[in-house]
Amino acid sequence: MYCSEAKVEVRYGETDQMGVVYHANYIIYMEVGRVQLMKDLGFVYADLEDIGYVSPVMDLQVSYKAALRYGQTVTVRTWIEKHERVRTTYGYEILHEDGTVAATATSVHALVTKDGLRPVALRKVAPEWDAAYVKAAKQ
Amino acid sequence: MYCSEAKVEVRYGETDQMGVVYHANYIIYMEVGRVQLMKDLGFVYADLEDIGYVSPVMDLQVSYKAALRYGQTVTVRTWIEKHERVRTTYGYEILHEDGTVAATATSVHALVTKDGLRPVALRKVAPEWDAAYVKAAKQ
Amino acid sequence: MYCSEAKVEVRYGETDQMGVVYHANYIIYMEVGRVQLMKDLGFVYADLEDIGYVSPVMDLQVSYKAALRYGQTVTVRTWIEKHERVRTTYGYEILHEDGTVAATATSVHALVTKDGLRPVALRKVAPEWDAAYVKAAKQ
Amino acid sequence: MYCSEAKVEVRYGETDQMGVVYHANYIIYMEVGRVQLMKDLGFVYADLEDIGYVSPVMDLQVSYKAALRYGQTVTVRTWIEKHERVRTTYGYEILHEDGTVAATATSVHALVTKDGLRPVALRKVAPEWDAAYVKAAKQ
Numbered sequence: 003m004y005c006s007e008a009k010v011e012v013r014y015g016e017t018d019q020m021g022v023v024y025h026a027n028y029i030i031y032m033e034v035g036r037v038q039l040m041k042d043l044g045f046v047y048a049d050l051e052d053i054g055y056v057s058p059v060m061d062l063q064v065s066y067k068a069a070l071r072y073g074q075t076v077t078v079r080t081w082i083e084k085h086e087r088v089r090t091t092y093g094y095e096i097l098h099e100d101g102t103v104a105a106t107a108t109s110v111h112a113l114v115t116k117d118g119l120r121p122v123a124l125r126k127v128a129p130e131w132d133a134a135y136v137k138a139a140k141q
Numbered sequence: 142m143y144c145s146e147a148k149v150e151v152r153y154g155e156t157d158q159m160g161v162v163y164h165a166n167y168i169i170y171m172e173v174g175r176v177q178l179m180k181d182l183g184f185v186y187a188d189l190e191d192i193g194y195v196s197p198v199m200d201l202q203v204s205y206k207a208a209l210r211y212g213q214t215v216t217v218r219t220w221i222e223k224h225e226r227v228r229t230t231y232g233y234e235i236l237h238e239d240g241t242v243a244a245t246a247t248s249v250h251a252l253v254t255k256d257g258l259r260p261v262a263l264r265k266v267a268p269e270w271d272a273a274y275v276k277a278a279k280q
Numbered sequence: 281m282y283c284s285e286a287k288v289e290v291r292y293g294e295t296d297q298m299g300v301v302y303h304a305n306y307i308i309y310m311e312v313g314r315v316q317l318m319k320d321l322g323f324v325y326a327d328l329e330d331i332g333y334v335s336p337v338m339d340l341q342v343s344y345k346a347a348l349r350y351g352q353t354v355t356v357r358t359w360i361e362k363h364e365r366v367r368t369t370y371g372y373e374i375l376h377e378d379g380t381v382a383a384t385a386t387s388v389h390a391l392v393t394k395d396g397l398r399p400v401a402l403r404k405v406a407p408e409w410d411a412a413y414v415k416a417a418k419q
Numbered sequence: 420m421y422c423s424e425a426k427v428e429v430r431y432g433e434t435d436q437m438g439v440v441y442h443a444n445y446i447i448y449m450e451v452g453r454v455q456l457m458k459d460l461g462f463v464y465a466d467l468e469d470i471g472y473v474s475p476v477m478d479l480q481v482s483y484k485a486a487l488r489y490g491q492t493v494t495v496r497t498w499i500e501k502h503e504r505v506r507t508t509y510g511y512e513i514l515h516e517d518g519t520v521a522a523t524a525t526s527v528h529a530l531v532t533k534d535g536l537r538p539v540a541l542r543k544v545a546p547e548w549d550a551a552y553v554k555a556a557k558q
């Protein structure tokens with residue numbers, strides 16, 4: 003299974019008065035990780051939208067383990083947990099600089115037409131991308 | 142089981158270029174709902190922090206059903222799914238104006254000391270609040 | 281000059297580790313105020329987009345006076361500072377609960393076509409809205 | 420005058436339904452630029468907070484020129500416009516990939532004690548940092 007690594011510097015505005023990264027911002031880091039995984043495999047999410055598709059989140063799950071703080075550079079490890087005909091599940095591990103797990107997460111994404119929001123298979127829309135995902139998920 | 146209702150007007154900056162509310166912002170709406178539930182039961186989250194405690198999110202799960210859009214007033218229904226000794230699970234339903242379910246969600250929260258992050262029972266810290274939660278969860 | 285008042289409850293995620301509302305979030309409060317002013321005058325911003333126009337910010341200025349905190353209900357006073365042919369300047373005062381000024385601000389907005397981003401006069405696009413603005417600015 | 424350059428990849432959640440980066444997010448990019456400038460000169464903002472100081476924004480001004488879009492890597496050029504005894508003014512230019520100016524901006528920051536919020540001179544708190552700023556502003 004191929005695993006991508008993205009580095010994210012915590013931004014000041016991402017903290018809250020608890021002195022740690024606000025929990026909703028982990029969702030943003032997950033997106034940074036997902037985009038990096040696509041890039042590592044040779045694809046750019048924006049291209050999908052340019053040809054008329056969007057990939058909305060269907061389901062989200064995050065387990066918070068150890069709070070992230072300002073001043074840290076976070077590592078987001080992202081992989082393809084499952085790649086089905088019309089939905090893809092990504093897995094994530096968000097890590098502190100010393101390797102401690104800050105959070106684990108998954109997100110499930112569909113692929114739909116921009117106009118009409120009809121589900122489509124990545125295989126039909128972007129066969130090479132689909133093939134890369136099948137391979138990355140298998141490894 | 143007591144169920145609270147909060148109204149949230151979608152803010153422009155909460156949308157993304159898909160033309161809908163960005164998925165991470167549902168987490169914000171959940172917090173608005175949770176704060177409203179507390180208020181309905183007679184409690185204010187800020188008071189907990191004033192006496193030295195914080196209530197971090199331990200776990201989060203969201204299922205997205207039907208995208209929210211700018212111009213809508215969203216309803217967040219919040220209830221106490223489970224109230225255990227050191228963790229509380231909230232349930233949520235985020236609704237369109239016509240009652241369509243936009244998302245369902247749960248979040249699990251601990252209660253810890255600000256200094257040291259040691260887990261404590263709400264029952265020890267704020268017995269009346271705990272009693273209200275036990276009752277609200279039971280109903 | 282007509283002056284609108286919007287109430288905003290500070291959200292937890294809007295604070296930062298300084299223990300106050302993060303400065304970029306005042307820009308969000310300004311938008312809440314602007315939308316309220318429009319509503320008070322009988323208009324809905326979303327309607328403008330529905331007929332093919334958008335109103336981007338051209339210029340922004342904020343002076344921060346006294347930090348806002350979680351637990352507060354903020355008042356945003358908004359008025360029309362100047363209403364010219366192709367641009368409108370809004371004025372803002374963001375207030376603490378006791379009336380202390382947290383910030384003063386202005387923002388300048390254009391009106392442009394969604395496709396092409398060509399500037400248009402509000403007077404051409406929505407004459408009643410324009411008339412209301414002329415009157416609100418004069419008072 | 421020393422000028423720092425930071426690269427920022429636009430995040431999906433930073434766009435709005437206008438299909439461009441939401442205007443409040445430029446303020447975030449400015450902070451990324453400011454932190455990069457400090458780093459280039461050998462300093463880390465978090466260190467200031469560790470020794471008991473914070474540096475709140477006093478004043479903000481942004482002129483929007485040409486909208487930023489998802490898929491772009493933005494350049495934030497940051498410099499010290501003016502470094503006075505108790506306040507520092509930063510200048511910014513936010514650029515598209517082809518060098519087009521997306522926005523110009525300035526922000527004025529004070530330095531105050533965390534407890535009490537009493538203004539202090541950077542020269543007293545961190546003389547080397549102050550010397551670097553004097554030099555960077557002069558060049």
